[in-house]
Amino acid sequence: MLDSSFYTKTDEILSKYPAQERSLIPIIHEIQETYNYVPIELLPYIAKHIGITETKAYSVASFYERFSFEPKGKFIIRVCDGTACHVRQSLPVLERLRSELGLSDKKHTTDDMLFTVETVSCLGACSLAPALMVNEHVHPAMTPDKATELLKELREEASKS
Amino acid sequence: MGIMKIDGYPVEFTDEPNILSVIRKAGIDLPTLCYHSELSIYGACRLCNVEDDKGRMFASCSERPRDGMSIKTSTPRLVRYRRMLIELMLASHYRDCTTCVKSGDCVLQNIAHRLGVNSVPWGYRERRYEKDFSSPSIVRDPDKCILCGDCVRVCEGIQGINAIDFAHRGTDAMVIPAFNKHIAETNCVNCGQCRVVCPTGAISINTNIRPVWEALADPNVKVFAQVAPAVRVAAGQGFGGVRGENVMGKIVAALHRLGFDEVYDTTFGADMTILEESKEFLEVFKKGGPFPLLTSCCPAWVKFCETRWPEFVPNISTSYSPIQMLGSIAREYYADPAHNQGKKVLSVGIMPCTAKKAEILREDLKRDGKQNIDYVLTTQEMITMIKRAGIRFDDLEGEAADMPFGMGSGGGVIFGNSGGVMEAALRSLCEGSDRAEIENLRNSGVRGPGPLREFIFKYKGNEIKAAVVSGLAEADALLRRIKNGESFYHFVEVMACRRGCIMGGGQPAHGGFRTKEARKHGLYESDINTQIKKSNENPTALAIYDTLIKGREHELLHSHRH
Numbered sequence: 001m002l003d004s005s006f007y008t009k010t011d012e013i014l015s016k017y018p019a020q021e022r023s024l025i026p027i028i029h030e031i032q033e034t035y036n037y038v039p040i041e042l043l044p045y046i047a048k049h050i051g052i053t054e055t056k057a058y059s060v061a062s063f064y065e066r067f068s069f070e071p072k073g074k075f076i077i078r079v080c081d082g083t084a085c086h087v088r089q090s091l092p093v094l095e096r097l098r099s100e101l102g103l104s105d106k107k108h109t110t111d112d113m114l115f116t117v118e119t120v121s122c123l124g125a126c127s128l129a130p131a132l133m134v135n136e137h138v139h140p141a142m143t144p145d146k147a148t149e150l151l152k153e154l155r156e157e158a159s160k161s
Numbered sequence: 162m163g164i165m166k167i168d169g170y171p172v173e174f175t176d177e178p179n180i181l182s183v184i185r186k187a188g189i190d191l192p193t194l195c196y197h198s199e200l201s202i203y204g205a206c207r208l209c210n211v212e213d214d215k216g217r218m219f220a221s222c223s224e225r226p227r228d229g230m231s232i233k234t235s236t237p238r239l240v241r242y243r244r245m246l247i248e249l250m251l252a253s254h255y256r257d258c259t260t261c262v263k264s265g266d267c268v269l270q271n272i273a274h275r276l277g278v279n280s281v282p283w284g285y286r287e288r289r290y291e292k293d294f295s296s297p298s299i300v301r302d303p304d305k306c307i308l309c310g311d312c313v314r315v316c317e318g319i320q321g322i323n324a325i326d327f328a329h330r331g332t333d334a335m336v337i338p339a340f341n342k343h344i345a346e347t348n349c350v351n352c353g354q355c356r357v358v359c360p361t362g363a364i365s366i367n368t369n370i371r372p373v374w375e376a377l378a379d380p381n382v383k384v385f386a387q388v389a390p391a392v393r394v395a396a397g398q399g400f401g402g403v404r405g406e407n408v409m410g411k412i413v414a415a416l417h418r419l420g421f422d423e424v425y426d427t428t429f430g431a432d433m434t435i436l437e438e439s440k441e442f443l444e445v446f447k448k449g450g451p452f453p454l455l456t457s458c459c460p461a462w463v464k465f466c467e468t469r470w471p472e473f474v475p476n477i478s479t480s481y482s483p484i485q486m487l488g489s490i491a492r493e494y495y496a497d498p499a500h501n502q503g504k505k506v507l508s509v510g511i512m513p514c515t516a517k518k519a520e521i522l523r524e525d526l527k528r529d530g531k532q533n534i535d536y537v538l539t540t541q542e543m544i545t546m547i548k549r550a551g552i553r554f555d556d557l558e559g560e561a562a563d564m565p566f567g568m569g570s571g572g573g574v575i576f577g578n579s580g581g582v583m584e585a586a587l588r589s590l591c592e593g594s595d596r597a598e599i600e601n602l603r604n605s606g607v608r609g610p611g612p613l614r615e616f617i618f619k620y621k622g623n624e625i626k627a628a629v630v631s632g633l634a635e636a637d638a639l640l641r642r643i644k645n646g647e648s649f650y651h652f653v654e655v656m657a658c659r660r661g662c663i664m665g666g667g668q669p670a671h672g673g674f675r676t677k678e679a680r681k682h683g684l685y686e687s688d689i690n691t692q693i694k695k696s697n698e699n700p701t702a703l704a705i706y707d708t709l710i711k712g713r714e715h716e717l718l719h720s721h722r723h
Contacts, residue, residue: 044339054339055326062328
């Protein structure tokens, strides 16, 4: 059961959009932005408000990679594995990140909720390959060592705040 | 309107919605996995692809016919393409075909045979998901799903339920209830229409064959069956018989041979339903409301009303559905040691319906905590049992159903058609046995095509406004109009399945337009051939009011829903 504050916040988000089927994706998007994930309990609530079935809401929300039902870390690292990044050795970068953080293709988020490591199909930054993003910031021409360095910086940043 | 060329032959078309229909009209049965004329067009399976004179390939289901068009339906390229599609589908399909419940009746399997797919070059898929046995009506086996979406579209588009839908994507894509819940935890109404359209074994009937068979073999158990009206016009299809032919005589004979001690006719129960429901209607009509009175025969509809329209639940007739009527009365009858001969009694319903499997478990239909019917077997399960026992159905000589519950009226037998309950109820209000009056009712609009029919019936100088609706999405829209005051009726019949029980979730699948029409006419013809037309003139039904019911109508014949 979610804390009532989640519903208050959701009401606030819902009030910004017309109560129609087409508002579903923008609403889930804003929920994702707010919490870094989509608390699954909110889907039936949203569905009811905009007049669709919870099955439809789940169908849409589960389709998009961008929406996650699992809470994500403070830093979401998206390693590009599109064609250009892949041929320029994005996998060793991914492997280094995962081994440093104890993550795998099943476990994406560290227990301290600091890091989430995912792959994306293409960031559209092929000239910077191999690239990755930390939250909204792009890091170009990555190597495994640069990845280790990046994690160190991010940890320091986290300890300061 | 126009003429197009199909494989070099000119074919005229009129209002066909797509090229596929024209091709099939021309006598070419293109394989499809996602096309059903009553569902929205999806274009996912691509098996109906054709080639035009410029060598372009497109799906014929989602293209309109145009005058002067020339298409080919099975060029070597198309044949190669179709075979490749099936190979890919089989590669991602959990292929335990020899032991699959759908084996022999599987559309995917049949098409693979037809197209000569003899091997699958991409390996074998292991089981990944658990089967879902949570529902008393259907079993879900997601490993068999080929993502054609037929079930999703029938559940959402025709039934307005949307209990299942696509989720996830790519190789993880599957059809599941929201949040991967069990189907029994959703708003599923158990109608089984998903199972009817499912081309594979991904959705099948939750079978009760085993316990029934065990009881049949037990000399200390007296097993009786009742056979619903719609079963008799569909069962023949399972044995390669004529579409829509009434094979009740052979069904009774086959069930006797399987070891059922008595075989009764649910038409008798239908007459009981009419006797009680028409009384109820007249009371409401005289009292001036609350309108409309809603029929109670269809359990999928009742569940739908309870979950979606709770405010209309008090309008649903409390009269038992036919199966419950017969079940309840037979229970009374067999309570007598002279009838049970000291044996345990097992009550089985042979139904066209998967939702009846859920209905018999309902608390409001139990008496003294005990179910009125022990098991429901669908038409399809009965066919399976007859085949398994090696009984040659075609060679059987027909037998009459057993007394005292083996006789029904013409009104009772048409219950299996959409509009049949309404017609039987209003027929019982007709004065005497005036043929002209019964004929007028027949032509009043109660019969006919389309999921919604509205008409007026004249009763003793008053007008009864009635509506007949089938398909729950249509019923949903109707209730909304009633609630908003846009429509008014005194009496509404609702059946969850389009065209009624003849197209129920437990019937033999793969019924096209001609099958649907044939089943409908089969029941109407059975009515014509029945001496007693009106439920309230069935002497065997009337007699039990004195012998068995003895003033306990409320206890024995009515639900305690409210």
